[in-house]
Amino acid sequence: MWLQLAILGMIAALLPLAIVWASKDADKYRKLAWVTVFLTFDLIMFGAFTRLTDSGLGCPDWPGCYGHANPLQAHADISAAQAAMPTGPVTVVKAWIEMIHRYLAMAVGVLVVALMVIAWMQWRKSKHAQTRFSPWLPTFLLGFICLQGAFGAWTVTMKLQPVIVTIHLLLGMSLLGLLGWLAARQTEHMPVAATSAALRLPGALAIGVLMMQIALGGWVSTNYATLACTDYPLCDGVLVPTMDFVNGFTLWRPLGMTAAGDYLPFPALTAIHWVHRMFAFVLL
Structure with a gap:
């Protein structure tokens, strides 16, 4: 094979x-x-x-x-x-x-x-x-x-x-x-202007924030939390819905389960989706 x-x-x-x-x-x-x-x-x-x-x-x-x-x-x-x-x-x-x-x-x-x-x-x-x-x-x-x-x-x-x-x-x-x-x-590129060196730190920070948003989007996708909030910009009609951050952002656990082996509660999916949505405003 x-x-x-x-x-x-x-x-x-x-x-x-x-x-x-x-x-x-x-x-x-x-x-x-x-x-x-x-x-x-x-x-x-x-x-x-x-x-x-x-x-x-x-x-x-x-x-x-x-x-x-x-x-x-x-x-x-x-x-x-x-x-x-x-x-x-x-x-x-x-x-x-x-x-x-x-x-x-x-x-x-x-x-x-x-x-x-x-x-x-x-x-x-x-x-x-x-x-x-x-x-x-x-x-x-x-x-x-x-x-x-x-x-x-x-x-x-x-x-x-x-x-x-x-x-x-x-x-x-x-x-x-x-x-x-x-x-x-x-x-071959044109010589880089000296002033561009001042943009390195802000650029690196921007890339870091972008990668964090991509990671949060991946976390939404891998947990199948896309439809945890079905409206926008509110979530289930409220700005801050009921959420379970502990189970939602426990990294080492099976798909759809908590670390204790129980089914992942819906407020955990809501937390995952809501954080991704809020972080998008930080990125902007």
Whole structure:
């Protein structure tokens, strides 16, 4: 199965690699970096689609599907699980959605490996003279994407535990940002004005606040708290509804449950949604 998955990952990466090498752009490394950014963005969008269609457990094991490299080979197991629980998390369609998400992730991994190999080769060839080919960031990205893959595995094996899924989302956004930084380094820019140095701290604070809002949005999504408030700007007709912050923001707990093993009360979902909504005003 592992060999088959590796082959499928390389096949998924062939199209973007072919686009890069067939392009007329003389700087293939820069082109590859931007193609990797684009594919990573697509991966994040497809990950959102996977969540919205409740396909995260379409294949309840990892990295394959019932021990196979694709849903076609696992069709009998998927059909049996679907017949046993028609409204459950496993269906043929959901299995394909989940596995396509994994194939895209493997393709991004292959592209990052290609970036790292080319960077090391060009850096040594130039005798460390071309700083844009510095291999340290691509090498770090390879380790980073392995960590992201581990959280992808735990997302499945830990049955969509909210804190794991939220970290998985944040790592995906961070990976996109780091790849964007790598790609931007490949293009020469105008000299940065000295006054822009004064914007570094406010800029860093703004990025931190933005990441916090993304994390809160992920926490809303992973706890299925989107409809806890059905009106806007009020929540159930009041500005400050009844809320349970303790259970709502206890990080280490199963999906839909409290840390004590009870069902998560509705005021906890309201607290999750309300905090995300209020923090949006801070961001503005």
